[in-house]
Amino acid sequence: MAIWVIAEQRDGELKKVSLEMLSKGQELAEELGTELEAVLIGDEIEGLADSLAAYGAAKVYVAEDEELGTYSSEGYSQVISELIEENEPDAVFFGHTAFGKDLAPRVAQKAGAGMVSDITAVEVEADQLVFTRPIYAGKAFTKSKVLSKPVVATFRPNVQDLGEAAETSANIETVDVDLADIRAKVKEVKQQSGGRVLLTEADIIVSGGRGMKGPENFDILEQMADVLGAAVGASRAAVDAGWREHQYQVGQTGKTVSPTLYIACGISGAIQHLAGMSSSKYIAAINKDEEANIFNMADYGIVNDLFKVVPVLTEEFKKVL
Amino acid sequence: MNIIVCLKQTFDTEAKIELKDGEIATQGIKHIINPYDEFAVEEALKIKEAQGGEVTVISVGDDQAQEALRQALAMGADKAMLVKNPQGDEYAVAKVLAKAVAGMEYDLILGGHVAIDDGSGQVATRLAQELDLPQVNVVTKLELKDGQAECTREIEGGSEIVETPLPAVVTCQKGLNEPRYPSLKGIMQAKKKELKQVTPEELGVEVEKQVEILEIFLPPKKEAGKIIEGEAEEAGKELVRLLKEEAKVI
Ligand SMILES: Cc1cc2nc3c(=O)[nH]c(=O)nc-3n(C[C@H](O)[C@H](O)[C@H](O)COP(=O)(O)OP(=O)(O)OC[C@H]3O[C@@H](n4cnc5c(N)ncnc54)[C@H](O)[C@@H]3O)c2cc1C
Ligand SMILES: Cc1cc2nc3c(=O)[nH]c(=O)nc-3n(C[C@H](O)[C@H](O)[C@H](O)COP(=O)(O)OP(=O)(O)OC[C@H]3O[C@@H](n4cnc5c(N)ncnc54)[C@H](O)[C@@H]3O)c2cc1C
Secondary structure (H helix, E strand, O other): OEEEEEOOEEOOEEOHHHHHHHHHHHHHHHHHOOEEEEEEEEOOOHHHHHHHHHOOOOEEEEEEOHHHOOOOHHHHHHHHHHHHHHHOOOEEEEEOOHHHHHHHHHHHHHOOOOEEEEEOEEEEEOOEEEEEEEEHHHOEEEEEEEOOOOEEEEEOOOOOOOOOOOOOOOOEEEOOOOOOOOOOEEEEEEEOOOOOOOHHHOOEEEEEOHHHOOHHHHHHHHHHHHHHOOEEEEOHHHHHOOOOOHHHEEOOOOEOOOOOEEEEEOOOOOHHHHHHHOOOOEEEEEEOOOOOOHHHHOOEEEEOOHHHHHHHHHHHHHHHO | OOEEEEOOEEEOOOOOOOEEOOEEOOOOOOEEEOHHHHHHHHHHHHHHHHHOOOEEEEEEEOOOHHHHHHHHHHHOOOEEEEEEOOOOOHHHHHHHHHHHHOOOOOOEEEEEOOOOOOOOOOHHHHHHHHOOOOEEEEEEEEEEEOOEEEEEEEEOOEEEEEEEEOOEEEEEOOOOOOOOOOOHHHHHHHOOOOEEEEOHHHHOOOOOOOEEEEEEEOOOOOOOOEEEOOOHHHHHHHHHHHHHHOOOOO
16 A cells, blocks of 8 residues: 655666655645655665655665666666566655656566656645646646556646755665666767756746747847746747757647746747646737737736847846745 | 558647537538548558558447548558447457458558557557557658668657567657558559458457546636737836736746
């Protein structure tokens, strides 16, 4: 009996979404009268277990092995599947990240379990977990429950509140690892984020569209983002024009983001763009066309030339931050 | 090289979503091939053109999904299969697809990394597990040689190069290729190609669903926000003040 959070770490650093799931998981476990536990997989990662305990994990299963030093879908899913079989948790939570998306369906199918992906909310109703998730790129939502045991779910990053960290050390259970042949192997990892926060994890996103007029003009967004500690996104029009790389595209065929603040500059607000950013808590838009659809979504709008407004914003943010 | 492509028919991306009796209304909606599955079809055709072999497209869906399969045939796929009137969730769809491919010979299974309607991103990976195959998801570059696939896959803030022996399941992401349009000749030929129809019962698969949808609802209408008046200087200052004092987000 327990709720499990599968912790995600890369290069020895925990992903924020893992801590968000623990914070939420602690509430749910209390309500359901069950335990909250975490699973940590990798090589030389035991030190991270205390952080998981600090956010509420009563126990941390630690699977350490040299072969687990680089992520592999088969290796990691084998470890988790064996743990599930042995300990029969009630629910298993993953982050809806490249890691969780690759791993969770594999684990779920192996367990013969149902799974709800990319959830934005979860509550307890009649002693069961009820998950809310967007469908049709956020044009509708479903509430669903999972009939199997365990219940598998992936949590959209940046949506659940992060609780306070407690001062505690972890109750660790070491997991024996005996891996079968891993076929698909990671040969090389290329990081490109260049020190900036990731779009999918960012609290603030500054995004530019066709209104930016050219790749060089994204400099003014970068400058504003530097002041705010924000990530820089783009519309598909800007990506298709070759001004930004596809990995920075926000929208239905790009990234889904849920920042606290999204600042859209020179973006018209096409339905496919809204699909990726409509769950932002606050939206501010700068567009010189007062009819632009983005103003129907935005909490705050400025109808003006972005090349005049953005530098003012950057200076003002500097003053107040 | 024989390739199977899993293909789902979805709503057009412009479709306006409305509810009727608590369900998504399908009337008057234009349907398309899930855009990511279109990349999968294109990639399969490119591989076939380079190395020979056969491309089979499979869909689990209703009668209407035939259109999507015909379109893939018109693009150049050789054969199609429709598993009709399925019930249930991703678990069930994966079980059905696994049964459908069980008798076929294949070196590679391609699909989309996500379907743009239900968007769960589960089915292809579940299928890989069901068939005990390796999988590589969200792939933007695929190279095949000597029974191996080298895949570049998208991860947060970068990419990974993953190598896997074949057969394997690979899911496609934008950037992999530019899907072709069916030619007139292709459309004519597609009419003569095989489009086999089966039911889950005929495949001998019966699955209970594991996820129950309790409610479908539309997001609350967002009130149009505040338009800040004034010249650039003034409006900019006011926006920063509002973000700090009213929204409290900075
Ligand atoms: C299958 C499919 C998938 C898609 N997926 C995505 C997706 O993932 N993400 C996405 O973004 N789009 C996507 N699109 C494209 C989408 O439909 C729009 O074409 C796109 O979002 C438009 O980008 P934009 O707003 O930057 O450009 P435009 O619509 O051209 O808007 C530019 C805006 O900039 C304003 N502007 C111009 N100059 C200035 C200035 N000096 N100051 C202030 N404002 C100015 C204009 O008034 C205009 O409103 C998809 C489309 C399809 C068919
Ligand atoms: C008749 C019916 C009843 C349903 N009942 C339920 C229900 O009770 N509970 C519930 O939770 N859901 C239900 N669904 C929804 C269903 O679970 C999903 O539509 C389906 O599992 C596909 O998931 P997805 O769209 O998220 O695809 P994803 O997992 O996002 O798709 C990824 C890739 O998998 C492949 N793929 C996905 N679906 C298919 C398919 N149908 N045929 C071929 N390839 C495919 C494609 O390559 C696709 O790009 C029902 C669907 C139907 C048609």
